[in-house]
Amino acid sequence: MATSLARHIETFRHGVHPADYKELTHDRQIERIPFMDELVLPLTQHLGSPSRPVVKVGDYVHRGQVIGEATGFVSSYLHASATGTITAIDLRNHPSGKVVDSIVLKPDPVSPQILHDERTIDWKTMSPKEIIDQVSWGGFVGLGGAAFPTHVKLTVPEGKKVRFFLVNAVECEPYLNSDYRALLERSDSIFLGVEILLKALGAEIAYIGVEMNKVDAIEQLRAAMPEHLPCEIVPLETKYPQGAEKMLTEAVLDIEIPSGRLPIDVQVIVNNVGTVSGIGDLFRYGQPLIERIVTVTGPGIRKPSNLLIPIGTRLTDVIAYCGGMTDNVKQVLFGGPMMGSAQRMLDVPIMKGTSGILFLTDYEVFPREEYPCIKCQRCVDACPVFLNPSRLGSLAKARLYDDMHEWHIMDCMECGSCSYVCPSNIPLVQRFRVAKVLLREQKARETAGGE
Amino acid sequence: MTRDEPRLLLTTSPFLKHREDTAYLMWQVNYALVPVLLAAIWFFGINALLIAVACIAGALLPEWLHNRSRSGRSTLRDGSGVITGALLALTLPPTTPLWMAFTGGFVAIALGKLIFGGIGSNVFNPALVGRAFLQAAFPSMLTTWAQPVPGSELLTVRGDLFAFPFLKPGIDAITQATPLSQMKFDGVVTNATDLLFGTTAGSLGETGSLIILICGLYLGLRRVLNWRIPISILATVGLIAAATHLIDPARFAPPMFHLFSGGLMLGAIFMATDPVSSPITQRGCWIFGVGIGALVMIIRLFGGLPEGVMYAILLMNATTPLINRTTQGRVYGTSWRAKRH
Numbered sequence: 001m002a003t004s005l006a007r008h009i010e011t012f013r014h015g016v017h018p019a020d021y022k023e024l025t026h027d028r029q030i031e032r033i034p035f036m037d038e039l040v041l042p043l044t045q046h047l048g049s050p051s052r053p054v055v056k057v058g059d060y061v062h063r064g065q066v067i068g069e070a071t072g073f074v075s076s077y078l079h080a081s082a083t084g085t086i087t088a089i090d091l092r093n094h095p096s097g098k099v100v101d102s103i104v105l106k107p108d109p110v111s112p113q114i115l116h117d118e119r120t121i122d123w124k125t126m127s128p129k130e131i132i133d134q135v136s137w138g139g140f141v142g143l144g145g146a147a148f149p150t151h152v153k154l155t156v157p158e159g160k161k162v163r164f165f166l167v168n169a170v171e172c173e174p175y176l177n178s179d180y181r182a183l184l185e186r187s188d189s190i191f192l193g194v195e196i197l198l199k200a201l202g203a204e205i206a207y208i209g210v211e212m213n214k215v216d217a218i219e220q221l222r223a224a225m226p227e228h229l230p231c232e233i234v235p236l237e238t239k240y241p242q243g244a245e246k247m248l249t250e251a252v253l254d255i256e257i258p259s260g261r262l263p264i265d266v267q268v269i270v271n272n273v274g275t276v277s278g279i280g281d282l283f284r285y286g287q288p289l290i291e292r293i294v295t296v297t298g299p300g301i302r303k304p305s306n307l308l309i310p311i312g313t314r315l316t317d318v319i320a321y322c323g324g325m326t327d328n329v330k331q332v333l334f335g336g337p338m339m340g341s342a343q344r345m346l347d348v349p350i351m352k353g354t355s356g357i358l359f360l361t362d363y364e365v366f367p368r369e370e371y372p373c374i375k376c377q378r379c380v381d382a383c384p385v386f387l388n389p390s391r392l393g394s395l396a397k398a399r400l401y402d403d404m405h406e407w408h409i410m411d412c413m414e415c416g417s418c419s420y421v422c423p424s425n426i427p428l429v430q431r432f433r434v435a436k437v438l439l440r441e442q443k444a445r446e447t448a449g450g451e
Numbered sequence: 452m453t454r455d456e457p458r459l460l461l462t463t464s465p466f467l468k469h470r471e472d473t474a475y476l477m478w479q480v481n482y483a484l485v486p487v488l489l490a491a492i493w494f495f496g497i498n499a500l501l502i503a504v505a506c507i508a509g510a511l512l513p514e515w516l517h518n519r520s521r522s523g524r525s526t527l528r529d530g531s532g533v534i535t536g537a538l539l540a541l542t543l544p545p546t547t548p549l550w551m552a553f554t555g556g557f558v559a560i561a562l563g564k565l566i567f568g569g570i571g572s573n574v575f576n577p578a579l580v581g582r583a584f585l586q587a588a589f590p591s592m593l594t595t596w597a598q599p600v601p602g603s604e605l606l607t608v609r610g611d612l613f614a615f616p617f618l619k620p621g622i623d624a625i626t627q628a629t630p631l632s633q634m635k636f637d638g639v640v641t642n643a644t645d646l647l648f649g650t651t652a653g654s655l656g657e658t659g660s661l662i663i664l665i666c667g668l669y670l671g672l673r674r675v676l677n678w679r680i681p682i683s684i685l686a687t688v689g690l691i692a693a694a695t696h697l698i699d700p701a702r703f704a705p706p707m708f709h710l711f712s713g714g715l716m717l718g719a720i721f722m723a724t725d726p727v728s729s730p731i732t733q734r735g736c737w738i739f740g741v742g743i744g745a746l747v748m749i750i751r752l753f754g755g756l757p758e759g760v761m762y763a764i765l766l767m768n769a770t771t772p773l774i775n776r777t778t779q780g781r782v783y784g785t786s787w788r789a790k791r792h
């Protein structure tokens with residue numbers, strides 16, 4: 001790792017270069033959206049077991065107050081994102097397409113909406129364990145989209161140690177700018193978060209990986225970096241899927257994480273920059289995860305924006321705030337266009353893991369004719385884990401799932417690079433997902449039958 | 452639920468697609484073949500055009516019949532049949548009767564592609580299958596070459612273009628041996644400028660290597676074809692030619708001669724690079740190219756035939772599945788790579 005400005009631009013091997021379409025909201029400052037009439041807070045906004053409500057219908061709650069507590073280690077706390085009254089706790093539409101137990105909150109229109117328990121937390125005197133407990137209380141999850149509880153990730157297993165703390169600010173998904181805006185407008189919180197997490201992890205040094213389509217952010221961060229902080233900004237080539245933990249670790253540190261293992265196995269912990277910035281705010285103001293930056297963008301929305309949105313704000317309200325949709329909207333996505341998920345209806349809430357909302361029109365979304373595989377090797381050159389998607393695709397079509405296992409389908413990280421490049425429009429990753437689910441079920445049956 | 456909401460389409464990621472699809476890629480190859488065909492017309496007159504049309508028509512007919520027999524979508528528009536027909540035409544002598552060209556096109560698609568299961572499933576390059584068939588069926592016709600007369604006889608029909616099927620053609624064109632057979636059988640080496648600009652006898656696409664090279668460069672830069680294959684073929688041929696020429700300059704021609712004579716340019720750039728019948732791994736493509744280059748030189752220098760590009764490519768096509776299997780790389784993270792710290 002060199003430190004000079006002119007250092008080589010790092011990256012991982014393979015991957016794809018989709019056009020980034022970031023110009024739509026590139027220069028839009030983060031804008032705070034007002035509190036709407038109703039907030040819907042699903043008890044499942046993270047990976048792991050759902051939170052348990054600790055309030056009743058009719059309760060008056062304050063902004064930042066705990067309304068749901070974690071059930072178990074891999075779970076998360078939930079906080080009121082506005083001061084107001086609990087009006088219901090029942091099943092509501094969830095962005096996953098299911099209906100999920102949710103706490104419904106009616107913000108008090110006359111409340112000044114100040115934080116419930118505003119304070120600075122003196123992390124300097126805290127032990128790593130105490131810091132991580134605070135993060136756990138703050139209800140933090142990975143804000144990049146996966147929504148894995150942050151305190152779980154920060155808890156280093158017995159016998160392992162962390163050397164490098166990687167901050168994921170690559171934002172390799174096209175269209176999205178929420179991390180980019182955070183880099184420009186929240187650098188204080190980010191550096192504070194880095195400092196606190198370095199201590200919590202006992203790591204030597206932090207690296208913030210930023211892609212070269214955000215050069216201004218790189219320069220500004222370098223200028224704003226506190227001198228004493230063992231932290232480095234690492235410019236990376238703009239390439240998808242660099243935000244994947246394995247790819248980021250390779251790009252920044254040139255370390256290959258072994259198949260089936262986690263970054264911690266090579267002494268690395270990766271956190272999204274939004275999460276780090278939120279943790280900075282937690283210790284600065286005592287503010288838990290009750291709002292987040294969301295890029296609302298795409299050709300199908302009239303006023304593309306970067307918004308600071310209270311968790312639980314309904315999508316319909318966000319659309320109205322952004323001037324409404326154009327008439328030719330075909331798809332609405334939560335997340336980016338490469339790994340996001342399509343929404344069936346608009347009556348769903350913004351969650352902790354919602355990094356962007358993307359509105360695609362019939363210009364971008366239209367049926368494409370599928371041709372047979374012409375062995376053009378584009379998918380082979382794109383796959384960041386060196387699989388042979390062409391081969392796997394033909395096996396999937398023939399439903400030879402056991403053969404797919406031998407061709408290492410379980411190493412597929414479902415990044416979709418292969419589907420993106422395939423000139424024959426073969427839905428490769430879409431078929432791989434099905435195969436992986438079936439293989440997992442089969443394995444579960446086998447282990448159950450073996451007992 | 453209120454129905455003033457738009458009907459939203461529910462699919463899974465990725466929602467973004469690279470815009471170059473298979474038909475687009477195939478048509479790019481066709482466009483790149485246009486200058487090559489124009490050069491052939493310049494050298495051999497309207498003959499070249501008529502032969503190309505006959506080959507393409509012959510290639511599209513079985514494809515069309517196949518589409519009709521299976522109620523599916525049309526495969527005519529994807530442009531791959533046109534490539535096969537055009538490439539086949541470029542391997543034929545300018546005096547080939549049209550019915551023969553048409554038959555060649557038909558066989559190329561029917562036996563070279565459709566019986567394997569259509570586009571994407573063929574083992575061999577279909578155009579070369581057609582060419583090999585014609586060579587086997589009508590050996591004398593396919594080894595009679597006319598001297599090109601650039602630009603002078605654009606509209607004169609030469610040879611027996613309109614001969615009836617299976618009548619013995621009476622050649623009335625000025626015939627000449629190709630540079631390769633001159634070298635092989637008479638020890639005469641044609642100079643490089645003639646080869647470069649195509650003023651030598653040969654098939655429609657054998658002359659004018661320079662134009663083929665330029666078109667290949669365009670396709671390579673546009674990433675329509677894998678440049679590793681032509682590079683490794685040409686490098687191998689060049690190296691072997693240089694080595695043999697150094698050992699015995701009297702017996703072996705210099706590298707420039709080998710690189711620009713015969714069907715090497717056409718084969719290396721347009722035929723060996725057929726994605727379907729070439730390996731899918733990059734390492735495999737290097738092996739594939741070196742293999743073709745070596746086979747070409749073995750046939751040219753030591754075999755009984757003056758030219759070996761067609762057989763070299765067909766032979767290596769047959770090894771593609773094996774190359775694919777043996778060059779499949781390791782999966783990410785399955786061998787511990789030492790860190791650099």
Ligand code: SF4
Pocket residue numbers: 382383384385386387389411412413414415416417418419428429432
């Ligand atoms: S989706 Fe899977 S197979 Fe396709 S490129 Fe990504 S990792 Fe490779």
Ligand code: SF4
Pocket residue numbers: 372373374375376377378379380389390393418421422423424425426428
């Ligand atoms: S990109 Fe598509 S057509 Fe090309 S080799 Fe892969 S699966 Fe086949």
